[in-house]
Amino acid sequence: MCIKLKDDLRRFIHWGPITLLTLTLIVTWTVIHMNSMWWAPGSSLESVLNYALIWIQTFGTLYNFIRSLMVGPGFVPLKWHPQLTKDKMFLQFCTRCNGYKAPRSHHCRRCNRCVMKMDHHCPWINTCVGWSNQDSFVYFLLFFMSGSIHGGIIIVSAVIRGIKKRWLIRYGLRHMATVHLTQTNLLACVFSLGVIMGTVLASIKLLYMQMKSILKNQTEIENWIVKKAAFRRNAYPRKGIKPFVYPYNLGWKTNMREVFFSTGDGISWPVLPDCNEYSLTCEQLQQKKDKRARTRVFRCIRPATGHWVPIFSQGLWVSLQIPCTDDPRIALKPDDIIHVTRIQEYWLYGEIMISEKQKEKIRARKGAIRGWFPSCCAIEICEDSDSENDLAGGEPVKEQDTAAIESVETDQEIIDFMRDFSCNDGKKAKRLHIE
Ligand SMILES: [Zn+2]
Ligand SMILES: [Zn+2]
Numbered sequence: 475m476c477i478k479l480k481d482d483l484r485r486f487i488h489w490g491p492i493t494l495l496t497l498t499l500i501v502t503w504t505v506i507h508m509n510s511m512w513w514a515p516g517s518s519l520e521s522v523l524n525y526a527l528i529w530i531q532t533f534g535t536l537y538n539f540i541r542s543l544m545v546g547p548g549f550v551p552l553k554w555h556p557q558l559t560k561d562k563m564f565l566q567f568c569t570r571c572n573g574y575k576a577p578r579s580h581h582c583r584r585c586n587r588c589v590m591k592m593d594h595h596c597p598w599i600n601t602c603v604g605w606s607n608q609d610s611f612v613y614f615l616l617f618f619m620s621g622s623i624h625g626g627i628i629i630v631s632a633v634i635r636g637i638k639k640r641w642l643i644r645y646g647l648r649h650m651a652t653v654h655l656t657q658t659n660l661l662a663c664v665f666s667l668g669v670i671m672g673t674v675l676a677s678i679k680l681l682y683m684q685m686k687s688i689l690k691n692q693t694e695i696e697n698w699i700v701k702k703a704a705f706r707r708n709a710y711p712r713k714g715i716k717p718f719v720y721p722y723n724l725g726w727k728t729n730m731r732e733v734f735f736s737t738g739d740g741i742s743w744p745v746l747p748d749c750n751e752y753s754l755t756c757e758q759l760q761q762k763k764d765k766r767a768r769t770r771v772f773r774c775i776r777p778a779t780g781h782w783v784p785i786f787s788q789g790l791w792v793s794l795q796i797p798c799t800d801d802p803r804i805a806l807k808p809d810d811i812i813h814v815t816r817i818q819e820y821w822l823y824g825e826i827m828i829s830e831k832q833k834e835k836i837r838a839r840k841g842a843i844r845g846w847f848p849s850c851c852a853i854e855i856c857e858d859s860d861s862e863n864d865l866a867g868g869e870p871v872k873e874q875d876t877a878a879i880e881s882v883e884t885d886q887e888i889i890d891f892m893r894d895f896s897c898n899d900g901k902k903a904k905r906l907h908i909e
Pocket of ligand 2: 582583584585586589594595596601602
């Protein structure tokens with residue numbers, strides 16, 4: 475319990491929560507200060523209500539912010555497995571958590587855990603938005619947005635009145651000339667208005683995305699899986715794959731109830747009558763199998779530093795073409811074997827294949843094992859059509875093998891094979907040819 479509290483508190487020590495809390499503090503101070511000159515509470519009931527609203531919005535924002543950060547998204551227990559052994563074949567295995575991925579859960583590399591109904595990792599709360607904190611996150615956005623709009627109106631009104639101060643006095647409206655603009659409070663107003671404009675736009679966009687996700691009961695990641703499911707069926711019409719029915723959309727009222735009055739456990743979910751609890755995970759396994767079929771194997775020929783802008787090791791041109799994503803960059807050593815799944819002209823995205831020996835040292839290895847690296851650091855290894863089919867996963871995967879898609883044992887066989895292959899027949903290793 476004590477360790478959990480320490481972990482929860484540690485989430486605050488990050489640029490996201492620190493920046494958000496600091497900005498909230500500055501803006502709230504500015505709003506209260508300007509409001510005290512513009513419409514001080516006490517002169518009328520409306521002024522008291524206006525003042526109370528500022529505090530309700532501030533309290534609501536901070537309470538839901540802290541709650542969504544402290545409660546967290548809900549993590550799948552380490553080494554988790556389904557109750558029935560036969561159900562393991564429908565699930566992916568997470569080597570990091572050493573357990574199966576429950577339906578709707580995904581591994582977050584920043585939280586380093588499998589997250590229940592993972593929506594996205596939010597840097598502002600320094601954790602994921604998922605099963606147990608999505609409601610608090612939405613309330614936080616609502617309070618944040620309404621508080622920012624309200625604060626913006628107060629600051630603008632106060633500044634206008636401050637600018638008109640001489641005019642008000644000249645026309646006998648001295649009781650309204652209460653706002654004194656100084657260099658400090660004017661600077662605070664300009665800064666706060668800038669922050670408010672940014673936060674309003676960001677919170678409207680986030681709120682829209684969250685509400686869309688809640689009403690459809692489909693997280694951003696699931697949305698992507700559904701798109702890939704449609705793509706798979708359009709790309710291979712001859713295979714006659716059964717149409718995919720997304721199983722969790724039970725109508726907007728039930729979907730809303732699931733998030734805001736949740737009674738589930740974050741692992742088992744109600745589904746549509748024609749689906750079962752593994753409909754989505756089976757589709758994910760099939761998509762992984764397709765991805766393996768498209769995977770190409772590369773061998774490192776020049777070390778890659780893993781730097782984001784490798785200007786000294788790779789030169790200016792490669793550094794100017796860096797992929798515009800926050801995926802990690804990986805460091806490579808000569809002879810590392812990489813499974814490449816995304817290809818750009820100057821950069822490749824893949825996963826370093828880990829041998830049994832390296833597996834023991836994996837915890838000591840610095841940096842990610844999956845990410846981008848400069849394409850000139852590796853060459854593609856080509857082989858004859860039969861072995862290519864085997865290596866690329868073209869061979870049908872047996873049902874009992876599907877759960878072990880990420881298993882290191884399978885990788886080890888390929889690593890050994892590729893090392894022998896590239897040593898024995900160098901002619902078959904060719905320079906990278908970009909598509
Ligand atoms: Zn995991
Ligand atoms: Zn996360």
